[in-house]
Amino acid sequence: MTETTVNAGIAHGLFTEGDKIADTRAPAGPIAETWTRRKFEAALVNPANRRKLSVIIVGTGLAGGAAAATLGEAGYNVKAFCFQDSPRRAHSIAAQGGINAAKNYKEDGDSVYRLFYDTVKGGDYRARETNVYRLAEVSANIIDQCVAQGVPFAREYGGLLDNRSFGGVQVSRTFYARGQTGQQLLIGAYQALERQVAAGTVEQFTRHEMLEVIVSEGRARGIIARDLVTGEIETHLADAVVLASGGYGNVFFLSTNAMGSNVTASWRAHRKGAYMANPCYTQIHPTCIPVSGDHQSKLTLMSESLRNDGRIWVPKRREDCDKDPRQIPEEDRDYYLERIYPSFGNLVPRDIASRQAKNVCDEGRGVGPMVGDFRRGVYLDFTDAIARLGKAAVEAKYGNLFDMYARITGENPYEVPMRIYPAVHYVMGGLWVDYDLQSTIPGLFVTGEANFSDHGANRLGASALMQGLADGYFVLPNTIRDYLARGPFEPLSADAPAVVEARSSVEERTRRLLAIQGERSVDSFHKELGHIMWEYCGMERSEEGLLKAIDLIRGLREEFWRNVRVLGAGDTLNQSLEKAGRVADFLELGELMCIDALHRRESCGGHFRAESQTEDGEALRHDDEFLYVAAWEFAGGTGDGEMGAPVLHKEDLVYEAIELKQRSYK
Amino acid sequence: MATTTAPSRPASARRTTIALKILMAGTGLVFVGYVLLHMYGNLKVLLGEEAFNTYAEHLRTFGEPILPYEGLLWIVRVVLVLSLVGHVYAAFSLWSRAGTARRTKYAAAKTAMRTAWMRWGGVFLILFLAWHLLHFTILKVSPNPDATGPDVENNPYELVVASFQVPWMTLIYLLAMGALALHLAHGVFSAQQTLGLTNTPAAYRRAKVVGHATAAVIAVGFSIPPLAILFGLIK
Amino acid sequence: MNLTLKIWRQAGPRHTGDLVVYKVKDISPDMSFLEMLDVLNEQLNAKGEEPIAFDSDCREGICGMCGLMISGEAHGPEKTTTCQLHMRSFSDGEVITIEPWRANAFPVIKDLVVDRGAFDRIIQAGGYISVNTGSAPDAHATPVPKPDADRAFQAAECIGCGACVAACPNASAMLFMGAKVTHLAELPQGQPERMARVVSMVDQHDHEGFGGCTNVGACSQACPKGIPQDVISTLNKDLRTAMRTGH
């Protein structure tokens, strides 16, 4: 057999292969009618019965907040959880650029089909057609809803909404609110949610962390949560559970995600039987402020728009790397993106710009302070733009970004070229869901960044907000009713075996984390894991590196459960304990990500395998072998930190409405 | 469907801290109006005894015969007393509320001078007022050993001139004017803000200017007669 | 740089607290204030002392989760959030006092962490526009004049951090509330509930135990988003109108 037919992962006994996923529950028929049909076919719940039905929603970001408000309005009994002190703080708040919608307000040829097409193509043909089409279809309603809630989108002088083009697409379909679109959308959803709290339909649990799902007789029936203030372990039961717990980019330790973003909710569900799909698909954003030292706790994103006018370069010679950039003459500079991609230049897609930046730094030509063995940064130079447009024009366009840069780095970007470096930004992978957003555990629904989503192997700018709100306001409320119509289910008592098991496993885990009393802090483990992931499962992945990473992660996980030091008690606010639980789950997720990356011996979207590139170093997809979603089933290992070899279930991707093509940016 | 948005507790606009503030602003503006008129009257001292005393008399006979003698004055007095009660009530309610709103103080606090001025300055103004009324209206005592007796005490002009020939008396008044200026510099701006007249950055800046200007005009206007008397320009 | 920190330590809501002195060495001026505390926490952990609890999440100045009183100034000496404050704003050898927000409506949970649930309850009292999902007209059905939209936006920038309350000598939350009332009052969509909203929100504000406003303006100065004091004027005006129209 040739190398391509025996997967390295199987060869090393890292996973096994199970049955294919046969049904995604999307109704058959023309794609443009699928959603209408699904809504019609989904059973209705009589308003009087809704009060008797309860839903738990974990997460109050765009996806969870919108769903909680909408289900509350419909009259269901909703309990909404978040670990922050208020729903308004969910990580969604940090999104800057904007939200896409096929409104075609600019009359520039946009349409539902074009948004659908762009999203599938942008995702490098690794997304499910029916879901993406629906996303494009409901996108317009999102804008209507948000405007009615008072979201202050940018407007033109005529009083109508303004749009811009974003992320290299040719139509202007992005709605925005200065650089704070996520904030404004989230505040809109938050206010709708608070209205329902006041109306008594939603009960809000802030500073609560979900630590386990309760699965009884094959259905998700509730969660175990820790009250982060009192430390009390609480049981919450319901007829259905929705996870809207966001993305897990923080497995890399350094990312643009909020400090608290984590995988715990998803991972606990995964361990209880929910499949995890495409976990290795990670988006790395090229324009972030570089790391300045070991103390760094997170990375800050700067808008991609900077690449419109800034020129990216590094010195041609390593010796020049610590010189003042202004002293390096033109002929000693390497404008590498313009050199390699003459037609797109500095505007190549995120993954390409990121990978090339890493390449030049790995060659030792990076700039800025030494971090570890390398300088991790490239120049983003506005000297030409300032000469061409004038300082005032550059200031008008980018002033707030320049200010932010100056505040964080203490350097003046009008004088000295900015330094940028790629950073982990978004994960396309997540819990596998069917067309109804239901996971493989009946009654467990997953929305927003937490599901494996509609973005395939790469997400277009301004589409995550769209997906979160589409899921929350329009999709989930329609699909979950089909499930709820079968309820209310038999009430579960507090001493039902499933409840007792879930509860005691949480209590035991908490007790154990506090009892280890080892030598190393939680953060030191997290940093080390992040380092491994970034090195071997970051922008470029290879078989050798991934195998090494898996070993390293296993070693680290073993050490964690032996040597972590979590001080303080379990019955008060204990931030080390919270972090420890999250890092413990990251240590398991990291391994699965590496296995997924190892098994997918092709390059697609955000996933670049060194072994799968064209002669000139471009990503090479293998549609013949990998035109599927990889959905992983957790196998074995009930104890903390124990994992068996996961089982791979493939969901074949079928393209009927769109023709498959290879990307090219040369 | 459970989509009602009625507040859980019946709320009334009248029972809010903002209503208290509006009361304070309204009464404060009554004071400002009064003080401006009073200042105008005082400046008549500069025109001599007759002008001043005629003015004082005119105040008492204004509106006769529809109003009785001193009718207008009594109306003004009633309005002023009610305003003072309202103003002080609101000031003390908010003051005590602020005290309970932060029971644990900061160890490293930047002191909020402005609130202190307003509150202690207000208390100082009340004390001054009591003194002032005893002095000019109720007891009508002249502190000047060189000019005493019923002639002086029953002649407003004489009383004023006699009083401010005494330096410490003038000093007390000047201090009071300082306190008043501070109170009004913030208070007049504050009243506009409270009444919702400063909804744009421009209006906001204007309100600040109006506050300082009013304070300056009043302080200067009131200070002219005592100083003129002290320095012997008026005898 | 080397610093002396006096940090408020309090074991729980019902415990009494105290300022405890810590020394930190070799702090890089490029660190953010919270990263400096992270370093201290790692040191404490290594020594077997419980780390200091403080809130943060986005560390980008947008979520509003962080917030410390730094030597008497809310969010410290710069006009930004605590997470975006960098150590280059301090000098070597400086003594820095770090306290939680102080207001009775924001009880201390632990160390530097306070409970700002009162803000959520103020929003619950009416800080929204009542529109059920799916019932919205087309977004272009109601044009909004750009100046109104801009002012609404400026007010909507509030991140709910609570620095205004922390800085106000009266511990008043008028700036926070004024920002929300102004945001919604500037938009046509906000008109139907305008009067009921303001009364209900102010009532809740008072009920939570925040102080009344005496137009001091320390709130605006501390606000990392530069929410101007004129939003309080709009709030006052709406309340006065509500009073006049019998609400």
Ligand SMILES: Cc1cc2nc3c(=O)[nH]c(=O)nc-3n(C[C@H](O)[C@H](O)[C@H](O)COP(=O)(O)OP(=O)(O)OC[C@H]3O[C@@H](n4cnc5c(N)ncnc54)[C@H](O)[C@@H]3O)c2cc1C
């Ligand atoms: C810096 C930055 C800029 C971005 N800009 C854009 C942009 O311009 N356009 C765009 O479309 N997308 C953008 N994105 C992506 C987008 O913001 C996110 O993908 C999206 O907001 C995710 O929303 P969500 O609702 O799924 O999850 P989140 O907003 O992350 O919410 C997660 C929620 O789950 C809760 N939670 C998690 N775990 C638990 C638990 N165990 N127990 C209880 N609660 C839990 C949290 O408290 C939180 O409420 C950006 C992302 C970043 C990092």
Ligand code: HEM
């Ligand atoms: C016991 C006496 C007084 C006390 C305790 C007092 C206290 C106060 C306080 C606390 C304020 C609110 C300050 C603020 O909003 O920041 C205020 C406002 C004001 N005061 Fe006084 N004051 C007193 C007497 C006076 C007098 C005698 C005058 C006028 C001559 C006056 C005029 C005003 C005005 C115009 C305002 C502005 C109203 C507003 O803030 O909305 N006050 N006073």
Ligand code: HEM
């Ligand atoms: C230099 C400053 C002032 C001078 C010279 C002055 C002078 C006088 C005089 C002469 C009278 C008696 C008038 C009469 O009975 O006809 C009087 C009354 C009065 N003054 Fe003043 N005054 C001064 C400042 C103030 C200030 C600052 C206030 C208020 C804050 C004030 C409030 C009053 C009041 C309330 C009365 C009583 C009026 C009445 O009879 O009802 N005065 N003043």
Ligand code: SF4
């Ligand atoms: S008004 Fe400013 S200081 Fe107050 S909560 Fe909002 S952002 Fe923070």
Ligand code: F3S
């Ligand atoms: S500081 Fe306080 S008094 Fe009013 S203007 Fe600001 S709330």
Ligand code: FES
């Ligand atoms: S941590 Fe989010 S604003 Fe500071």
